Ligand SMILES: Nc1ncnc2c1ncn2[C@@H]1O[C@H](COP(=O)(O)OP(=O)(O)O)[C@@H](O)[C@H]1O
């Protein structure tokens with residue numbers, strides 16, 4: 697086990713990723729997109745993966761839940777969750793854990809809602825399939841989930857196109873929460889949204905984490921945004937982790953030259969660091 701980054705480990709881990717390597721089969725041979733990466737996510741922790749586009753963040757996100765598809769394959773490592781190595785579970789065993797223990801919110805998630813069925817039916821699909829709920833139980837649960845993300849209950853009857861982008865992303869987060877997962881992987885969940893809505897959603901994720909105690913793997917290329925939400929941050933470059941530390945250390949005392957370079961690439965660094973940004977306002981509806 698590599699111990700390049702002592703801060704990568706957590707005293708009370710929910711998931712332990714060790715020496716994880718992921719390759720893509722290409723015409724020019726195998727390309728190693730993730731190079732022997734190790735880190736823990738603590739119970740109730742928000743852990744950030746930062747780094748420029750193409751550094752391997754999404755590849756890690758998919759590999760954790762074994763949702764990666766060919767030409768990607770996991771060439772080495774282990775992913776221990778709840779004492780089990782996810783990489784050695786059968787598809788059936790993993791199928792039980794996926795979504796109910798580890799949920800994912802993708803970058804394009806807000807477009808992943810089914811456009812032809814109502815929000816209520818989308819919740820019901822998940823709750824019936826995984827929990828065997830009746831329509832009535834599912835509606836009850838869906839209403840409570842909408843409360844959590846501040847969407848009025850009566851909007852359950854509406855279709856995805858009737859919601860703004862920010863609201864659609866919050867619906868997807870509510871669906872991800874519906875089975876009470878222990879870990880939520882969020883891959884650029886707010887990248888497509890404007891800054892005010894981004895902030896509102898991050899605040900909501902933070903509050904929900906406080907309330908429910910789940911862990912989050914939060915992925916973005918936006919280090920400034922990330923440093924406001926996360927407990928610890930790993931900075932990636934070319935498939936490797938170059939630095940891991942508490943978010944305030946990454947913000948105030950970045951050690952690795954690459955982390956310093958990433959900060960320098962944000963024009964609004966001072967705004968972001970000192971919280972001088974616009975207050976959250978109501979987002980547009982529908
Ligand atoms: N299907 C694929 N075939 C070959 N290489 C890929 C494929 N998908 C991603 N890659 C490569 O893997 C690397 C990591 O990609 P990705 O995990 O999507 O990065 P990030 O999410 O950090 O932007 C990139 O260099 C990308 O070119």
Ligand SMILES: [Mg+2]
Pocket residue numbers: 753754755883
């Ligand atoms: Mg990505």
